[in-house]
Each structure stands twice: as structure tokens, then as C-alpha cells.
Amino acid sequence: MSAAAASSALAERARELDRADPLAALRAEFIAADDVVSYLDGNSLGRPLRATRERLADFVTHVWGGRLIRGWDERWMDAPTEVGDQLARLTLGAARGQTVIGDCTSVLLYKLMRAGVGAQPERRVLVMDSGNFPTDRFIAQSVAAECGLTLRTIDPAPLAAVSIEDVAGALDEQVALLVLSHVDYRSAEIARLAEITALVHAAGALVLWDLSHSAGVVPVGLDAAGADLAVGCTYKYLNGGPGSPAFLYVAAGLQDRLGQPITGWMGAADPFAMGPGYAPASGVRRFLSGTPPILGMLALRDMLALIERAGLDRIRGKSVALTEFAIECSDALLAPLGVELASPREATVRGGHVMLEHDAFRELTPVLWARGVIPDFRPPRGLRIGLSPLSTSFAELETGIAVVAELLARRTAPARRAAQP
Ligand SMILES: Cc1ncc(COP(=O)(O)O)c(C=O)c1O
The missing domain is CATH 3.90.1150.10 (Aspartate Aminotransferase, domain 1)
Structure with a gap:
């Protein structure tokens, strides 16, 4: 032809x-x-x-313009967990109370890598996949340097997702945390998240998944897989717009055992106590740091509503x-x-x-x-x-x-x- x-x-x-x-x-x-x-x-x-165009105009006029600072008490403080729960239910297969929105993916990767390696300080190895997106690799390198850890690299076949065999070969009793991508950002190959998570747990380690290329397009099933930690951006298949804030997931059973390094007031037990020292909030709010990006979550709300309909x-x-x-x-x-x-x-x-x-x-x-x-x-x-x-x-x-x-x-x-x- x-x-x-x-x-x-x-x-x-x-x-x-x-x-x-x-x-x-x-x-x-x-x-x-x-x-x-x-x-x-x-x-x-x-x-x-189109709904976002109207929502943004309405927000400026009536919500920000109309409610002014009262908006924080009335609604905005809960937005990171409210939108996080909705995103988790619709796209991540995760129950309430484990997902929050805030910061960019890179900052959330940093927070959760530090949280993950800090959970078992006697384990001295951080593992990453050389096929990860650059920001994941760069942050793993700096977390390893900052914490004095050995950085072990998995090298899958060119453009391939990390395999079960790759992961098995990298595990031992020294590994604290692995940082892996669910969907490869180049080839789109999907890693076997559930099986790899189980393998990592059998070796006593934790795994942090980057879901940037899965959220909103490939079902993830975090709770069913017994996942520990995950992050992902919202400007791709979640249509949050340029620079929209990322999400993080921390399994309920881990939250109160983990700390994170950016101990800002919004992750504190009582942000408005204005006390002398930091005490973390209980639950997933402790992974927040600063003022929630309310404007940045508006478009995401519209896309989540559309995902729910579809x-x-x-x-x-x-x-x-x-x-x-x-x-x-x-x-x-x-x-x-x-x-x-x-x-x-x-x-x-x-x-x-x-x-x-x-x-x-x-x-x-x-x-x-x-x-x-x-x-x-x-x-x-x-x-x-x-x-x-x-x-x-x-x-x-x-x-x-x-x-x-x-x-x-x-x-x-x-x-x-x-x-x-
Ligand atoms: C897999 C993956 N992780 C992270 C990022 C970027 O993170 P950030 O939101 O910090 O720019 C991207 C951006 O395309 C990505 O593809």
C-alpha cells in the first residue's frame, strides 16, 4: 500500500x-x-x-475577593487533605487520610526520601533506579550525601522499567529505602508496583514510588499493594496547570513513625499556637510545611470532578x-x-x-x-x-x-x- x-x-x-x-x-x-x-x-x-476558566474568575471575585482572610478559617486550611483524599480515591486506590497536596514533586521527593531513610537509621543504603526522572536521581544523590548513606544504583535495560529481578539484586539488610518510578517517563513501561513492594518489604526496607506518569491515567492501587510512600505531579494527566502543586501519599500505618525535614508551621500540631518549638501534627498533615497553595489546586479540582464522571x-x-x-x-x-x-x-x-x-x-x-x-x-x-x-x-x-x-x-x-x- x-x-x-x-x-x-x-x-x-x-x-x-x-x-x-x-x-x-x-x-x-x-x-x-x-x-x-x-x-x-x-x-x-x-x-x-472550560470550567477552570469560570472557577478562577469566580474565585478571584467571590472567594478570595469576597471572603479575604476569613477564607482560611472557613475552608482553605482543609484543602490539602480534602483535595488529596479526592485524588487518592479517584486515581490512587488509597483510603482517606493518607494523601496531601502541597509543594512541587521535587520537594515532596526530598521530604519523603528523608522520612524513609530516617525510619531505620541503622540501615545505611539508599537505592535508586538510574532510569528515574532526573529530579528523583538528583535528590537521591543529595539525600545520600546529606545523611552519609551509600547510594546504590539499579541499572535496568535501556528505557525499561525497573524489574522484579533488578530490585531483588539490589536488596540486602542494609537497604533503608528504594526510590522507583511506576511508569517510565521515556518509554512508558509500567513497573510491577505490587510485586516489587512485597519484595522490598520482605527485605525489611521501604519503597517510595514516583507516580507522576500514572496519576489520572493508569490505575495504581496503592492500598491494595501495601505501598509505603508515593509522590506525583498534578500538571500532567490531572490538568492542574503549569506549576500546580504535587501530591504525596504516606501509608496510614507509617505516618506517626516518620518525620520530615522541612518542619514548617503548617505541619505542626497547632499552627496557630505560635509556640517556641515544633511538634508534628498527627497523621498525614505532618508532611505539610508552608501555606497551602489554594490557587494552585483550583484547576485540579475541576479535573478530578471530570475523572469522577468518566x-x-x-x-x-x-x-x-x-x-x-x-x-x-x-x-x-x-x-x-x-x-x-x-x-x-x-x-x-x-x-x-x-x-x-x-x-x-x-x-x-x-x-x-x-x-x-x-x-x-x-x-x-x-x-x-x-x-x-x-x-x-x-x-x-x-x-x-x-x-x-x-x-x-x-x-x-x-x-x-x-x-x-
Ligand atoms: C517522573 C517525574 N518526576 C518528577 C517530575 C518533576 O517534578 P516537579 O514537580 O518538581 O517539577 C517530573 C516532571 O516532568 C517527572 O516526569
Whole structure:
């Protein structure tokens, strides 16, 4: 089949998939950018909801403007746990009282790494996966240096999620804490969170999971897995907006045993006692530090309401269908041009995005952006196709991949002609 015929067959299939999609109507609830024909970066920064535009205006006028400082007593003090509980119920499989919102993911990683290694000070090893996102690795390095710990590194196969065997090989009686990613930020491979957690517990250690690429798109099941600690950001599949605050989870049974290093007044037992010394709050509030980011949680509330209406299982269903279709389009249109798939073909171990590789992707990415096709580039040669299920259509995805194919073909055409005798 010619490239043009393959492309029009895929475009027709995309229309069919959109017609059959039970969540298709929800796409209209997001604000569309006029100059974007294919947004493939919702895994990095989700689109805003129309409801958020109204909520922000209403908040400024009536809540902040109307209630002023009274807002703290009336509602805002409970927002970190209230929104945290909702996020936990809808996306993390976690019961109330274990999740709070506040700070950025990096700061929460620092707090929970210090909490985790401090739980068993006689254990002197911190383990991290070299495939973790940079901020996780950098903070693990500084926590190890600060606490005089040995940093042990797990090196999975390139772009692979950490495996059970990798973890087993890194465990011994000296390990206090492991810092691992649930969904790999490059390939989207999903690590076996429950089995790895059980293995780590059998060795007497704790594990801190980064859920940034799972929350809102891949069901997590923290309580069922007996998880200890987790963090994640809210600006990806949770559409909290640029710089929206992150969440942390600490299992109920651990909370009162753990301390954290940023002992600000909002994590204290009585923030308004203005006493001479710090005594931690009981429960998950002790992991807070400063004034809660009330404005930063507004968009997140709207997305959580939409996730509740859609249901996480249906969201995961559409996510799998989108990533399957991305692979189908890539196999048909891009593989003949030398593009390789760097994500798993097996859907059960693949998260919400697809990574494609080609040497030309670094230089093609700005050209794609100029054409209104917006994926992101991850060095050295990866094009990440992020597929936020509630705001992405199959047609939009096919359009984007067809433009990638067109640009790649144009780039390689003169070289091919020159190679002909
Ligand atoms: C896996 C992972 N962890 C952490 C972060 C970033 O954390 P922060 O919210 O501190 O910028 C990202 C950002 O993309 C990420 O992908």
C-alpha cells in the first residue's frame, strides 16, 4: 500500500474510533488552542478545562475577593487533605487520610526520601533506579550525601522499567529505602508496583514510588499493594496547570513513625499556637510545611470532578486504545522511514504515552511545533507522543503522526534520490 493510501485508511479508522469512543463528548469540555492541530503533550502539561476558566474568575471575585482572610478559617486550611483524599480515591486506590497536596514533586521527593531513610537509621543504603526522572536521581544523590548513606544504583535495560529481578539484586539488610518510578517517563513501561513492594518489604526496607506518569491515567492501587510512600505531579494527566502543586501519599500505618525535614508551621500540631518549638501534627498533615497553595489546586479540582464522571477504568480503556492506535499509525507510516518504537507493544505494561525514536527527531520537533503538532522531544532521539485520554481524539493523533511522516519523508527524499544509480 502507498503511504497516501495507508494514511487515508488510518484517517478513516480514526473517525470510526472517535465515533465509537464513549468518552468522546468530554473533549469539548477542554479549551482548544486555535493554532494547534494535534496536541500530543498532555502527558507533560494537560489542557485547561472550560470550567477552570469560570472557577478562577469566580474565585478571584467571590472567594478570595469576597471572603479575604476569613477564607482560611472557613475552608482553605482543609484543602490539602480534602483535595488529596479526592485524588487518592479517584486515581490512587488509597483510603482517606493518607494523601496531601502541597509543594512541587521535587520537594515532596526530598521530604519523603528523608522520612524513609530516617525510619531505620541503622540501615545505611539508599537505592535508586538510574532510569528515574532526573529530579528523583538528583535528590537521591543529595539525600545520600546529606545523611552519609551509600547510594546504590539499579541499572535496568535501556528505557525499561525497573524489574522484579533488578530490585531483588539490589536488596540486602542494609537497604533503608528504594526510590522507583511506576511508569517510565521515556518509554512508558509500567513497573510491577505490587510485586516489587512485597519484595522490598520482605527485605525489611521501604519503597517510595514516583507516580507522576500514572496519576489520572493508569490505575495504581496503592492500598491494595501495601505501598509505603508515593509522590506525583498534578500538571500532567490531572490538568492542574503549569506549576500546580504535587501530591504525596504516606501509608496510614507509617505516618506517626516518620518525620520530615522541612518542619514548617503548617505541619505542626497547632499552627496557630505560635509556640517556641515544633511538634508534628498527627497523621498525614505532618508532611505539610508552608501555606497551602489554594490557587494552585483550583484547576485540579475541576479535573478530578471530570475523572469522577468518566471513571478511571474507562479512562485507562481509552488510553490503551490511543496508544495501540499510535503504534498502528507508527508501524504503517513511520516504520518504513526508519522510526523505531521504544515503548512496549504489550498494552498491559504500557502507560499513557508512546516513545518513538529516530535520529532526525531533534531537528524535526521545532518544525512540528510550527505546524501545530505538539509532541515533545527526549534526548537523544526520542519523540514522546503523549495521549491524555479525555482531551485527545483518535483523529487528532492520526493527523499528528501523518505530519511527522510527511516531514520525515521530505527530509529523506533527496538522499534517496541521490543514492539511486
Ligand atoms: C517522573 C517525574 N518526576 C518528577 C517530575 C518533576 O517534578 P516537579 O514537580 O518538581 O517539577 C517530573 C516532571 O516532568 C517527572 O516526569
